[in-house]
Amino acid sequence: MNRCHNFNAGPAVLPVPVLERIRDEMLSLPGVGMSVLEISHRSTTFETILAAAEDRLRRLLNVPDTHHILFLQGGASLQFSMVPLNFLPRDGSADYLVTGSWSEKAVEEARKVGRVNLAGTTKAENYARIPKPAELRLDPTAAYVHFTSNNTIFGTQWHTEPEVGDVPLVCDASSDFLSRPLDIRKYALIYAGAQKNAGPAGVTIVIVRDDWLRRIPDGLPTMLDYRTHVKHRSLYNTPPVFAVYVVGLVLEYLEAQGGLAVVSAANAEKAARLYAVIDAGGFYRGTAERDSRSLMNVCFRLPTPELEQMFLQESSANGFAGLAGHRSVGGIRASLYNALPMDSVMALIDFMRDFARCHG
């Protein structure tokens, strides 16, 4: 099986043992006589899969009993609307920290519901960094503060949560969720599309604090009311069974690796090695400011657009996939999610050194 070095920004590389397990069980889950694609979501088989996924996630992230874990559909894009519909009163205001395109989209949806205070943004600097604490203009009466923990397009990341006092903190963690330990107690709600570190596209993980649910107004569409999914434990309607199953396998794999502290250290090492090559020699140029750099998405440029095109073509011919920057910004982006092996990083580094030597 000839597999490439997969630097996709998401959907992204998954652990090979997880893929092998899915393959081996595809015709029949052990002892069940049906594929996971064919089981009822009301069966004990699926209840066990769902409960195990929730339990593993609770252990890996130390999710306290104060918080519910939900497996939903619609991606972060639907959360952009669900968060304000549930928690932004029509006469209230929410603080949004805007660090890239995904934050902008979240703001756009919130503005359809109520007032938005742009409490911090680096748009004027083309989102090359995360705002500094002193730059934030937080409203102590805000319904919540929303931020995007990692910005795939601009390659920046909040290395610690913004300080928001008693205001509920909401986070779109889609692109760094499960890449590092988190103190879930700091969050009123955190959400993540699974398709980076947690599993395949098609399921969105939401962790929400129970006491915050009391703020939800009545009359929302049933599927958009978080209480529906809390009450029915993600089984109000047919959930994305297969995607939840794969997330469960990924979580099992992460536990076997030793948990998120171990995974986080490996991610830091992968990123450090790659950034070191970018910083040495002057051929490559990182786009994000150093102290805002993402450990997940390493974005960089070459001296000319022509060299970037050549870099993408040659890397592709050499078995590297997914290295093109987002179509809105161009350049090169190497995404280093949990499941990307160090071997792939080392292979990319070798390729980059060779390329710089030939064209520098």
Place this chain on the structure above:
Amino acid sequence: MNRCHNFNAGPAVLPVPVLERIRDEMLSLPGVGMSVLEISHRSTTFETILAAAEDRLRRLLNVPDTHHILFLQGGASLQFSMVPLNFLPRDGSADYLVTGSWSEKAVEEARKVGRVNLAGTTKAENYARIPKPAELRLDPTAAYVHFTSNNTIFGTQWHTEPEVGDVPLVCDASSDFLSRPLDIRKYALIYAGAQKNAGPAGVTIVIVRDDWLRRIPDGLPTMLDYRTHVKHRSLYNTPPVFAVYVVGLVLEYLEAQGGLAVVSAANAEKAARLYAVIDAGGFYRGTAERDSRSLMNVCFRLPTPELEQMFLQESSANGFAGLAGHRSVGGIRASLYNALPMDSVMALIDFMRDFARCHG
């Protein structure tokens, strides 16, 4: 590989060749070097998968150019809200034909948006039949007429569409979509969760007439506005890549079978044989009136609840899965979706005859 006879009501049995193909390609799609779970939704690989699925569906159902095909998330349950949010003006009224629990849920969501006229219901008869044409009280000024083509819980089915004149027709076809040919020109919008005949849970197919989109008001949450998904060809945000891929494989399989006329004839034959056993001998009793019977979900009772429990236990021990009626009504339900082989039906018939002989 010991596979059971899978009579699940959905998620449900899939064609074995489809499962084998998924298994064989799980580590790497041919020539791609990545699993389908790892490809970017912006890649040409996925664009090809998505376009092929749409093309096959267009061919199988003769979907005219006037109609768009969308692959969304959230199941029929989210469509219950999206349909009225997009097409029921706040000062308008929509006609709902109520033939079971799913229709009731659709009504509940529509009432949060505007007025609902219950234009036909058999609730007083415990939904044992579909309303007759003369019983319908349709409003010629309604924004649309909504009906549920097949009722999984009560085992009834509309064998032809209700006559609605010029009023736009909307159908929740979740549980008989792709089981028979349809004249799509009759529909302004038809939607179906994939997890019966079309594929796995996690993707919802929507077919909507282009000129109807003009009625959609501005200001909806972006993800709930059908125009978003039309404009972006189901790629506004990350779609459920794997589920779309499996739907594509199922559609390819259905084409290879000879198309929906062939499939429909096979479904009719399976249902006819099973209903014949129910009607013979007086031990089993069908719950739906004969001319309203579903070809998808065959619901029946035994003389006593104790015998039903015994039937479920013994059938389970003999390799039959999914035969319990919905938890809200009890009894027995055998779902005969496209991918259920005639062999499974014949095995069930043998089992039922033996059981009736022993306990009748």
